[in-house]
Amino acid sequence: MLVIKDLYAKVEGKDILKGINLTVNAGEVHAIMGPNGSGKSTLANVLAGNTNFEVTHGSITFNGKDIFEMSPDVRAKEGLFLSFQYPVEIPGVSMVNFLKTAVNEHRKYRNEKELSAGDFLKLMREKKAMVQIDSQLTNRSVNEGFSGGEKKKNEIFQMAMLEPTLAILDETDSGLDIDALRIVSNGVNLLKNKNNATILVTHYQRLLDYIVPDFVHVLYEGRIVKSAGKELAFELEEKGYDWIKKELGE
Amino acid sequence: MEDQNKLIHEVTQRDYRFGFVSDIETDTIVKGLNEEVIRIISAKKDEPEFMLEFRLKAYRRWLTMKMPEWAQLKVPVIDYQEIIFYAAPTQQAKYESLNEVDPELLRTFEKLGIPLEEQKMLSGVAVDAVIDSVSVKTTFKETLAERGIIFCSFSEAVKHHPDLIQKYLGMAVPYNDNYFAALNSAVFSDGSFVYIPKGTRCPMELSTYFRINAKNTGQFERTLVIADDDSYVSYLEGCTAPMRDENQLHAAVVEIIALDRAEVKYSTVQNWYPGDKNGLGGIFNFVTKRGICKGVASKIFWNQVETGSAITWKYPSCVLMGDNSVAEFNSVALTNNYQQADTGTKMIHIGKNTKSTIVSKGISAGHSSNSYRGLVRVAPKAENARNYSQCDSLLLGDTCGAHTFPYIEVGNSSSIIEHEATTSKIGEDQIFYCNQRGISTEDAIGMIVNGYAREVINKLPMEFAVEAQKLLQISLEGSVG
Numbered sequence: 001m002l003v004i005k006d007l008y009a010k011v012e013g014k015d016i017l018k019g020i021n022l023t024v025n026a027g028e029v030h031a032i033m034g035p036n037g038s039g040k041s042t043l044a045n046v047l048a049g050n051t052n053f054e055v056t057h058g059s060i061t062f063n064g065k066d067i068f069e070m071s072p073d074v075r076a077k078e079g080l081f082l083s084f085q086y087p088v089e090i091p092g093v094s095m096v097n098f099l100k101t102a103v104n105e106h107r108k109y110r111n112e113k114e115l116s117a118g119d120f121l122k123l124m125r126e127k128k129a130m131v132q133i134d135s136q137l138t139n140r141s142v143n144e145g146f147s148g149g150e151k152k153k154n155e156i157f158q159m160a161m162l163e164p165t166l167a168i169l170d171e172t173d174s175g176l177d178i179d180a181l182r183i184v185s186n187g188v189n190l191l192k193n194k195n196n197a198t199i200l201v202t203h204y205q206r207l208l209d210y211i212v213p214d215f216v217h218v219l220y221e222g223r224i225v226k227s228a229g230k231e232l233a234f235e236l237e238e239k240g241y242d243w244i245k246k247e248l249g250e
Numbered sequence: 251m252e253d254q255n256k257l258i259h260e261v262t263q264r265d266y267r268f269g270f271v272s273d274i275e276t277d278t279i280v281k282g283l284n285e286e287v288i289r290i291i292s293a294k295k296d297e298p299e300f301m302l303e304f305r306l307k308a309y310r311r312w313l314t315m316k317m318p319e320w321a322q323l324k325v326p327v328i329d330y331q332e333i334i335f336y337a338a339p340t341q342q343a344k345y346e347s348l349n350e351v352d353p354e355l356l357r358t359f360e361k362l363g364i365p366l367e368e369q370k371m372l373s374g375v376a377v378d379a380v381i382d383s384v385s386v387k388t389t390f391k392e393t394l395a396e397r398g399i400i401f402c403s404f405s406e407a408v409k410h411h412p413d414l415i416q417k418y419l420g421m422a423v424p425y426n427d428n429y430f431a432a433l434n435s436a437v438f439s440d441g442s443f444v445y446i447p448k449g450t451r452c453p454m455e456l457s458t459y460f461r462i463n464a465k466n467t468g469q470f471e472r473t474l475v476i477a478d479d480d481s482y483v484s485y486l487e488g489c490t491a492p493m494r495d496e497n498q499l500h501a502a503v504v505e506i507i508a509l510d511r512a513e514v515k516y517s518t519v520q521n522w523y524p525g526d527k528n529g530l531g532g533i534f535n536f537v538t539k540r541g542i543c544k545g546v547a548s549k550i551f552w553n554q555v556e557t558g559s560a561i562t563w564k565y566p567s568c569v570l571m572g573d574n575s576v577a578e579f580n581s582v583a584l585t586n587n588y589q590q591a592d593t594g595t596k597m598i599h600i601g602k603n604t605k606s607t608i609v610s611k612g613i614s615a616g617h618s619s620n621s622y623r624g625l626v627r628v629a630p631k632a633e634n635a636r637n638y639s640q641c642d643s644l645l646l647g648d649t650c651g652a653h654t655f656p657y658i659e660v661g662n663s664s665s666i667i668e669h670e671a672t673t674s675k676i677g678e679d680q681i682f683y684c685n686q687r688g689i690s691t692e693d694a695i696g697m698i699v700n701g702y703a704r705e706v707i708n709k710l711p712m713e714f715a716v717e718a719q720k721l722l723q724i725s726l727e728g729s730v731g
């Protein structure tokens with residue numbers, strides 16, 4: 001589904017990603033961990049097509065297509081979803097209007113008919129229940145005045161609405177309270193099937209109790225320096241990153 | 251970044267969608283301006299003596315006046331001898347049904363998306379459509395007449411209600427108010443007249459579509475709205491103009507008089523031809539709009555969405571004379587390409603316990619210039635006057651300009667004046683967030699801009715709000731950065 005080969009990227013003239021290789025197949029869950037500033041969000045943004053990040057080398061194919069040929073909105077409609085580490089606020093734009101446009105753009109891209117207002121609201125109710133998001137939030141402007149946790153919940157709600165094939169969750173667990181973490185994880189698990197895949201960016205093993213990864217990768221200074229099964233997360237939780245740095249001879 | 255700028259550029263460079271010239275026979279008089287021309291206009295309209303006198307007085311005064319000079323507007327020299335001051339569709343008969351109307355005219359309306367029939371049947375909106383200078387069709391007259399409401403063309407009002415005209419004409423905007431008001435007073439061709447009797451709530455939105463049509467014809471509309479004691483009316487003014495090369499002058503005057511406890515809501519969607527991407531052509535829009543809250547506890551609301559015209563100079567204002575009167579000015583002004591806008595309002599507090607609110611949202615794109623100019627004046631006797639002003643500017647790209655000039659003159663220490671101003675740039679991160687949800691940059695910009703303007707758009711009557719939203723998006727096609 002996703003094949004990243006020898007990817008280099010920079011921001012503001014500074015090299016951040018320095019040769020990433022990663023393959024994600026349908027049905028898999030990958031966790032990416034790593035110290036602050038190692039390039040996790042950068043990778044997520046490059047995948048989603050944020051033009052602040054300049055790709056200097058390498059290739060990415062998504063569903064067999066060259067991702068660099070696709071604008072960010074086309075990547076989204078191809079099924080790539082990014083749950084932002086810091087979701088932005090869009091004052092005055094109602095969640096309902098925003099999501100209705102988003103959902104219908106996806107449908108148009110697939111040559112499906114746009115949803116009627118009634119069908120859309122029905123879909124919204126269904127998905128709201130799935131992530132147990134407060135109705136009052138969806139009546140407000142996009143993320144405006146939402147608490148940190150509410151914003152994260154709202155990201156997963158949008159994911160539920162759009163049903164992506166590849167979901168990249170950038171620290172969705174940060175800021176969620178204990179109950180919300182369980183609910184959100186549960187939502188993500190419900191959306192999982194053998195045709196889609198998930199990349200979890202997280203700092204904490206705790207999330208991986210709920211959403212069990214098939215692979216755990218450590219991103220360090222722009223490179224994936226270690227990949228293993230879910231047990232790696234426990235090891236990191238226990239020992240931190242120093243031992244990895246040592247292994248790398250630093 | 252490059253790509254986004256390019257896209258934003260493309261989005262704002264889309265051509266004006268309402269640009270077409272309809273082929274209606276037009277009866278025009280020779281171009282140029284002198285007393286003789288004014289006498290001809292008055293005679294053609296079969297006006298009573300007092301009207302001719304009003305016009306001549308204004309004309310003579312205008313001759314002594316100078317075109318105002320503005321810090322923020324660049325206005326080319328206007329040759330008044332090159333302008334045709336009167337044009338009317340030649341078929342002037344009053345129609346019983348739409349079948350009798352020039353089909354070409356009906357097609358024009360259709361292109362504008364306002365088929366009269368549908369308006370008539372579906373929306374419950376009475377339409378007094380002005381093409382060039384003479385009203386062609388008025389609907390729903392009977393319903394209104396039952397309640398004693400007068401809604402007709404200005405010329406008709408001069409004929410049938412000369413007493414009202416004589417009493418109120420020039421009350422809010424005197425003939426010598428300013429250069430363009432004087433010019434309008436001298437040569438105005440037609441417009442709308444509204445009178446709501448005491449204790450009457452107008453059951454429908456009154457709507458007029460203005461449209462400049464004949465080539466080289468200056469447009470001088472005159473609108474007068476009188477709301478008698480305890481009455482209510484909501485008035486809609488909307489316009490689109492066909493594309494052409496020469497600049498066209500538009501100098502309208504709107505006067506509102508609200509008597510005791512009367513409430514008037516005046517909403518405008520202005521979409522005159524803004525000129526092309528390079529700043530060629532477009533309408534010069536020099537409008538004088540003023541309302542007087544004459545009665546106690548009277549209310550006047552100006553709501554406007556301005557997206558058109560090459561140059562806009564416009565300050566819908568209120569004089570709060572009656573004690574406890576209330577005035578609001580809610581405005582969205584969008585400029586793109588080489589458009590220039592200098593708009594705002596004046597709130598003059600004279601009565602006690604008067605309250606005014608100003609919400610101005612400027613949106614600038616391309617190489618345009620967008621200024622807010624506002625005056626809040628509290629007269630010495632205006633005890634407990636209150637004003638709240640909020641002026642926001644949104645910039646799309648870095649080649650446009652936004653300026654805010656708030657003037658405050660307070661003559662009474664018991665008043666409370668609050669002013670807030672913000673300037674922001676449309677966020678790339680907001681656009682990217684929308685993109686990531688499958689929404690194209692073009693749609694994202696439209697959405698974000700509409701969100702920004704929502705507070706004002708929400709004040710518009712429903713059908714206008716929808717139109718205004720589309721207009722904001724269309725007008726920006728080709729412009730964000």
Ligand SMILES: Nc1ncnc2c1ncn2[C@@H]1O[C@H](COP(=O)(O)OP(=O)(O)OP(=O)(O)O)[C@@H](O)[C@H]1O
Nearest residue numbers: 011012016034035036037038039040041042043052
């Ligand atoms: N827009 C930007 N301008 C300048 N530097 C940036 C920008 N975005 C990211 N960086 C830098 O790139 C590096 C990688 O940042 P990134 O956000 O990818 O880290 P991360 O692994 O997601 O960290 P965290 O765990 O703290 O979220 C950091 O040093 C960061 O300061």
Ligand SMILES: [Mg+2]
Nearest residue numbers: 040041042085
């Ligand atoms: Mg990060």
